Amino acid sequence: MDMRIAWRPAGLIFLLMLLGTAGCDRHQAPEDRKDNVHRALTPDREAAASSKAAASRNAAYVKPPKIELPFHRETLKNGLTVIVHEDRKAPVVAINIWYKVGSKDETRGKTGFAHLFEHLMFNGSENFPGEYFEPFQRSGATDMNGTTNNDRTNYFETVPVGALDMALWMESDRMGHFKGAISQEKLDEQRGVVKNEKRQSENAPYGQAFDLIATHTFPSDHPYSWTTIGSMEDLDQASLEDVKQWFSDYYQPANAILVIVGDISVEEAMKKAREYFGHIPSTSVPTELKGWELPSQVNKRLVTTDQVPQARIYKVWNVPATASREENALDLMTSLLANRKNSLLYRRLVRDEQVATSVSAFYYGRQLAGQIIIMVDVKPGQSVEKVEKLLDDELREFARSGVNAEELRRIKQSEFASLVKGLEKIGGFGGKSDILARSEFYYDDPGAMVNGLDDYAKVSADDVQDVAQKWLKPEHFTMVIRPKGEYAVTGESVDRSQLPAVDKTVELDLPEQQSFTLDNGLKVVLAERHDTPAVFMSLQYRGGASVDGDTPGLASVVARMLSEGAGDYDSLAFSARQEELGASIGAGSGLDYNALSFSALKTQLEPSLELLREVISSPRFEEDDLARVKSNWLDAIRQEEAQPQGLAMRKLPPLLFGKDHPYGAPLTGSGTPEAIESIARDDLVKFQATWLRPDNAQLTVVGDVTRDEIEKLLNDTLGDWRAPSDPLPTVEIPAVERPQNARIYLLDRPGAQQSYIMAGLVMPPWKPEGAEAYDAMASAIAGKFTSRINMNLREDKHWSYGARAVSMGSEGQRPYIVFAPVQTDKTAPAMGEILKEFNEYLGKRPIKESELKDYQDDEVLKQSARFQTKVQLLSSIVWQLQKGLPPEYIAEYPQRVSALTQEEVMQAAKEFLAPQQFTWVVVGDLSKIQKDIEALDIGPVEVLSADQ
Template sequence: MKLCRILLSLLFASFLLAGCGGQGDDSRSGQEEDAHKAMSVDKKAAASSRAAAADKKAYVEPPKLDIPFHKEKLDNGLTVIVHEDRKAPVVAINIWYKVGSKDEESGKTGFAHLFEHLMFNGSENYPGEYFEPFQRSGATDMNGTTNNDRTNYFETVPTGALDMALWMESDRMGHFSGAITQEVLDEQRGVVKNEKRQGENAPYGKAFDTIASSTFPPFHPYSWTPIGSMEDLDNASVEDVKQWFADYYQPANAILVIAGDITVEEAMAKAREYFGDIPSSSAPSQLKNWELPDQVNKREEMFDQVPQTRIYKVWNVPAIGSEEEDALDLIASMLANRQNSLLYRRLVRDEQLATNVSAFYYGRQLAGQLMVIVDVKPGQPLEKVEKLLDEELRQFAKDGVTVEELRRIKQSEFASLVKGLEKIGGFGGKSDILARSEFYYGDPGALIDGLQDYARITALQVQEVASRWLTENSYTLVIRPREDFSAAAEGVDRSELPAVDKSVELELPAQHEFTLDNGLRVVLAERHDTPVIFMNLQFHSGAAADGDKPGLASVAARMLSEGAGELDGLQFSAREEELGASIGAGSGLDYNSITFSALKTQLEPSLDLFAQVITQPLFQQEDLARVKSNRLDAIAQEEAQPQGLALRSLPPLLFGKGHPYGAPLTGSGTVEGIEAITRDDLVNFHDKWVRPDNATLTVVGDVTQEELEPLLNSALADWEKPEEELARIPVPDVERPQEARVYLLDRPDAEQTYIMAGLVMPPWSREDAEAFDAMATIIAGKFTSRVNMNLREDKHWSYGARAVSLDTEGQRPYILFAPVQTDKTAPSIRELLKEYRDYLGDKPAREKELADYRDDEVLKQSARFQTKSQLLSSIAWQVEKGLSLEYVAEYPQRVAALTVGDVEASAEKYLAPQQFTWVIVGDLDEIQEDIEALDIGPVEVLSQ
């Protein structure tokens, strides 16, 4: 989807200057007035003469270019254009289909681009990879592109491969519908979605989507970009795609250019031979024009992972083919792109406020846009850059340009054009110019013939077009680095952001702790910005309390939403909606929790509902049967997925089957455990663990202790501490294995191998918590970690490799995972081990790696407590670990103080790759022998 104006380079620009005269004094006598009028006429004549001379001086003789062509329409409507160029034994083929994203409709965006991808999946008579025969035949300049207006496909082949190329192109034009299958559609849809993700993930990747939707009204064909939306791509069906092919991919809607080492007679004979039997239905109607949208006067700002702030200024201007097209192209070339252009010279060279300035005229069939893009130099104030940019644009629109500069621009662009015409194919080659000219102007020679008009453009014409379109009413988009949000909130200069971040101090609301009449501990943080209250009742239990029925704790949590008191599940849900309240439950390894949120105006009745869940859950038998059935289905789905299977298999291998942490890490339990759960088990679990002396209630919201304490005492008056002593959950320590162990799970014909490795870590410790996190992140904790950069970025064997350390009361499971292509299973294991060994050996953490971690981690804290739910989660963790508010608030300072020595010590203390327990899921016929050959430890195949 690359817009390429062939006549002009779009990437170079400059400004022209012109003057204007003044007016006389009205207090003259009549004689003086007559004399003045006579002089005025003379001055006007002289000015006109000077203008004519200036216009003549502005003329630059265009290069003498000629692309002779033959144009003919076949009986089926296919337009064929042939150009003979014998200088090399190659032939270029370029096919333009008159369909682009502008021909889509709302709800079905992205079809044109998706279909471009589908066309490279082979055809009915050549299934498989379309590129394959070309790659064996010396093809060059082979690709396809889609823009708002059209889709094209092109390749340059040796003359001896021309028949093959024409056969392939004609086969997918006339014999493609049968090759469109659900499998092919799903595959290419996935590729396009990854392309969209990749584009949006790139710096400034969302800019043009935003510009399109902001500068064109809804339902305008240019209000979306060719990539389309994820939702529309997901909704595309095989029938939709086949209809798209039938409507648009027919000879009557296409232009075929054959250029190179071939005569017109030979080319036309081959065109008839290969394309002449392809039928056309009536050609689809074409959008020829659309009223130019009003100029948008709007400013938007975005934050993205970008290295510096970027400014986009956009004006809606006339389309390709307008009388102003050449002047608009010249304006773009004069404004930017060259070191001597107006904006580059002023902003980049003289003032040093920007690192780059570019501009281009985005001409299309229905409308055009003039864009100026400025990359603000880090540390420079945005306001100053924008002010100077606007001043320069106003001055240019008012004063115009110099003749000398106009001549330089024309000459430069002519030179670029001539150089591009050395090629017969590819972007900017002769076949491309012929196709583009036919498509946009209905004449293959239009662009070359138009060089004289371009050469005659005057400085006055440029200035008039600039003054007409470079108005103050424009669309501005500013994309800032995400770090700028925090910096702006603190009023600091953006260039100092890293330093400010390293010394950031968290201002957290004070916490009030009190105990209810029933002994329940309450921790309250007031935040009165919105009238809502969030609560989290957390109590020891979790999967560690499952006993011999893995899944009991999570089923008990799930059943709390199935009714309480006198309300069944549906009635309970209706009451929640009536009050605007939300009550839920969750389960982890060491804790279960009940969460609550309510409007302040409905706090008292909402607390009554909350209390019913705590003290009177229904646990109805019919609801339990349904929940258990659904859970068993979920387990089956987990076992069908390599990741789910690995997460279920690893814990008992690390801790032992009878260990509290030996249950599946998915939290769903086991089939045997779920099947064995009874209503009595739920009642007993609830009575045993949901008690005020085993829980802490954390609260964040628009409420004071004076308001909240009596309400809680009233609502929870019936929830009392039982007479029985609170049970404890023993979590015994386990020893790491003396050597690595490898467990294999067979998935015949698996397309990938899922590699997982586990290591038992000591419990969380406040003394070296920050060093541990830094150490774990650098080796495998984020995208730029060593293992991910190795397997994904360097080797391209995996979509992503990571490691996580679960936060538990006892020993923590550390889990490394990497899905990799099957044939790289053993090499990937070798690379993973190499990274860990190097980390512990002669390649420990580097200062830059730690500095990047420190800056990133500290910066995150600025947004860590934005919402009440975020603050509530942090306080719940703080309470769980027995920490003070000050400990949380001082976290940035502790991270900023980390040294490489701290990280090295943590690695030596915690990491032991030679003691990994590996669980590897894949096609054992393909991978087992190579894994065994690694000799990293005993290998065992697990039954399923």
Template structure:
């Protein structure tokens, strides 16, 4: 079954935009979003060997014994209810899967499932307001909705005191929604979805999956269109059509409700019956079960787009989920790509260096499955050459297969990740998602965990057989090239009143213990013994502020730390991580670099030895550096091809000056000139200068005591010593805000949207008044229900989402507003943004209800803030970075509770200055420039084109 681990280190741009532009949902119509974090425990090598012998399968590894007990019951109205108890945090997660997706549409009426998901966030008959409102003042987290080909789901994690409210809301839109669907709401959400479609297609390669869907399935097949549908069909959707969609599909007998968290089975079932039991079910449309294609599509399509490099897609039609070959197909993709040791990565990216990236995945769906292989061709190399090498490797793989050692390593790595990931109860990939997915696809909430033994027993022969069967020359190929000129049952519930939220929050945070290693490294430990895993973060002052005249150096150092250390070269290092089930990665920010570590307790000592090698003895191979730099330069071109990436690169020097440490691109990738000139000596000197025990602190969270970890850390990290040279100082110059607004334009001819970004330099963060600043920033632009988002998205329908973020830096902070808008509303959107900010500072400061909602939400969110070791680690690491006492985190709810309107108004006047914004707009200047100039906000300058 589908056990592929979706992973990858996100750049700063992705971190900013993925969270803030998701709007009311994350549409996972694009391939890959359905992959869940499932991986498992690694046994010691000797034990594994004995098991292999017993099974007669050299690639066998023992599957972990993971307990995920559940209660499953069907209510009288047909609703399937699944309950799991998890009492480690005072939160409960709810996840409802409706058995309806884009596969249930028909030609001429595509996009209905996704459009309806949007409508479901617009209130119900008994709660006509924005659906998010009560949740965003109740401490809800992981709140979202998704649509794919097969199903639609809605989920949230709430404090236990808000459970009645959440179940009332979910049940109200299941049983009391049809009357709330109005023509006005339909028109509003239709515009929002159309902007989402424009936003997706405006991105490089944004039309690929639409082409793949129409080319690999016959026109009458439900997978021959993407989830978001067509513009014409969205325009034609009538109010009657939409109401019939609700009547047909949104009923208890067509849904799965999962409740997990700090609640008993008895209480959860009683509440399920209380809120959902009186909702009737009528006849549910017959569900499509399977529509696999008997033959491959042997076809090739080539197209051009505003992309920086050519991408090759190869697609094979394969069996749907639930088949006997599912596990082998899934494992095959990990053997082919997605890892440094994978076959295609080694050949195309490392050895031949004709590609910058390669990925592969099995996309299993209800009716049919597909295998995808995608390769980004390195500029300067021919598609024909790359495709020939790719085809050769695929043929050879199908012929010779893979070694048992490599297959075993992959399984062990996946198994270790599951142990680490099963701490989360809700959200994408959490326990509720796993239970619902298992029930939906396999008819058993425990199916995915029960299948781990089958997954563990897949042999190298099994993989080779599916490779030989499915990786045929007959397949679909899509090549997207750059344009020649790159243009860049129960008692009725009272529906008259929403249940009150119990605002009592009781948290038991583990005590922070501090000690110092023999080499002077300071360590903070928080014990958490729920799963046998240990997480660590080593952070050291440096980052982009230490780049000097080589913007991007700190990021390259972080990247190269994972390219081999000690006695392991890059590939051997990656293989060793997989063997241990360990994960070691490095990150770089504006002021700090960090190393992240996680391992199973049973493999802690050898994993720490590997961590020690990364810290004290990185290889910084010349050959690896050459390859990394080459691919890095290609990735900069990718950034410049995306409106948001281009804006993140161009705004910082406009705010701080090009020679300022914060004037480098906020993507962290630096400039092409700097990357070209970086040498191994630069890496060695940076590492020696900044990564030293007297400039670092280590935070440890996990299943370990001080008595266990202190000697182990001294044994492994204790021989790492600071150099004799004094630690250099990092002085960040202060800059002045401009006296009036400035506007910079970047031309992107033919762009379907304009990307608006406005920046403002803020004073450095300080603990005094931090809560007032956050409350002020949230109400105007920090969340879905903020003023600017409600204006541009919900009222005007000009944007898929508008938000602002204040970056966390040591010195002055960049505050950035961003809004992708439809082209013909660019200037009007800028005017609306200014109007909202000016009103916030004048005629309409923060209102009592806005502040009350913010306070409730922030305080109640603490219930879920420390649910996982990773969350706890992140909070403590930030506290340590800021030099704050341990009680600062614990006292946060009291400080928020004490906020007043006067304090928040004062923060707005102290920090905000919309008439001093530095604006950057990326779009089609032929259509937008004159109207922007007519706003008369400030001087307008057209920046040199990056095309």
């Protein structure tokens, strides 16, 4: 049987997060999404194909990239499968362990165990009883998390080479030495954390949608009929003995896959695998669920309501599982239907009829069954019935009339390009270790995903139409969520007595930065890196939200409109051309800068640069496109206002800086409805001509190209782009004063299951002097998982799923924002705990020597992975150039961090932190929280209306 592979578009990450997947999210990373890769088995049907079918297949064929991912696979005596891949480009190693257990292995009445156990596994083991993240967060670990879905649970991290023994010791300790560490106290603690995670998810608009889909599309005895997070009732009833038995049954070597990828030889990796994991025994592993009969279609309709700003239509079909012969065609079908500007449903519903604001479609493949899910957000004011009829008509016509082979070919080329660019990472979601583990888990072959590329390339238009006709039937599950009312707003010799020491030697080999200027005056910095045949660029220019003036959101709309066509390419043709080249050209907007991002395969660099030139010099800014973008933009603002976090981010900036300040616009970058309504095409043209010019821009290039090659190409393609004769406008960011006393603003969200707490403080502009002390100060109090505030509200009190603080990047004064979603009845107490932590940090409990040492070790060792990919290197150089710093500033960072003292860090705390001057914004059910907040007596309380 032939191997096939399909690559999931990254834009669907958030959808699959909702589909019963759940992660520990200790680093705010999403769960293992199907945005990376999967591959299906299909028989070779070419011999039986007609000449017409063969022609169709050839027309859609794209030569796949040549990718080498050699691996060593070995099974230890205890049954542990070990996979090793050597990658020497950076001094880091990725570890990825997949356990063959997910929510499908649970039973009714005992749901949520797999996900609950994933949380428990981060609470220490028999030989390391402390918080699991502690040694990693002082050892430079990155891409670290744990995730659970219907089928499996995984744990992963990327560490510097010197921390590999520590990481393997920790992973093996919780595999082989964990049962005795499970206590009633820890069970109760993590049960509370999971409950808050569930509340947080369900508190979001459409938050219960996929629970309803699971319930209504699978029989009640099917393992996919409940979501991964389970029910609160089942979690409450879980006994300590139940949980310990779960560990004994599933967390053993014979039920696991260990992948080691990075700067290590196969021999050394296998030696360490045997040393740390070889002694752990395996007992009888529960029989793996396979071959479950495909559930019959549910011809059913459900209409429900929720606190959402617009109606959403869901269409769900039960289809074959992962590894079925139809998997690739099903997946490609969803890309043809939605998720791209050129996709059928997007063109019809969003662009042409303008009755929807977004359309998504995806194939959700799992071991026992798959589903095709289509989601349509109905534009406010439009009839749900009308939109649903249009949707059904288009699906019926799609299955009847066939598939465009050229469009199918473009999709494949685009996905292949994404794969090449993504394979630079060794760990994390979609990295090499993830691909090898996924291939082994789903297809019993670590090389299946890469080895099947050519068969994926051969999927024909007829193959896709076949699955459309077979599965997109009128019999399916339809759910409509309508708005509810209005918003108020191995080795036995391993020493388990102590954790292995981490080798803190970090040796980086960063490419030289080569600077030159094009004939038109554009400054360019190049860093060569030739590991994969791809080139990445960033064109930064001053002109973000800070120059919006009376039209907040203008810079963001300009950036959005740059992808709506340029030169001879209208919006759809522009998108098609990118797919054809395997290029990606995007635009983004920040507080002070707008940017164009660019990536291309080396073989298509010149035509891709020609397309970039059209974006820079000849954006179309068509009136019809602008009208559609503005309409959808306004709907998106309503979506933000429906999210507690989005609402708080909209309301806080004008309270910190003033409504007319350049930084007073919503932190989401979306502007205000009034401003968006007023934007005309002339405003876009003027903004582009005023700010996007060679003398106001910096181009940074990282990739598989030499200076001679890229300088000639850039002069040939961008040489006619010239600065206008008008002088470049100046940008002034006025300073503001902090309030003398705290202020509290409340926004009512009746019925909310959680409150969203946000507290802001204006900080001085960034400067190199003292920057490291500031970062260390901020990290210890609220900047990472083990920070004081998160440990208090999440781990100690179990009131929140996570609390953090961030410093926003800006040229002027920086917003410092603390945020914490908490259960409703703990809103005022949580605010009190936040204040207590800040005040004690400034007083009787300053940063401890151990906290500073952990921070220093972690920051220094993280440099090993900081420049692993071209995008990471590009981002660092762009930041360095924006700040006007020399290249050695990055290289000397570890020395500056290592030299920090407690006195310097606390001086920064006293200079910058002032909790008595916080501006608080709290979104929640005021009938339940307002009186308690007023009783805190920390400052005047004002209730804001939705339009304030």
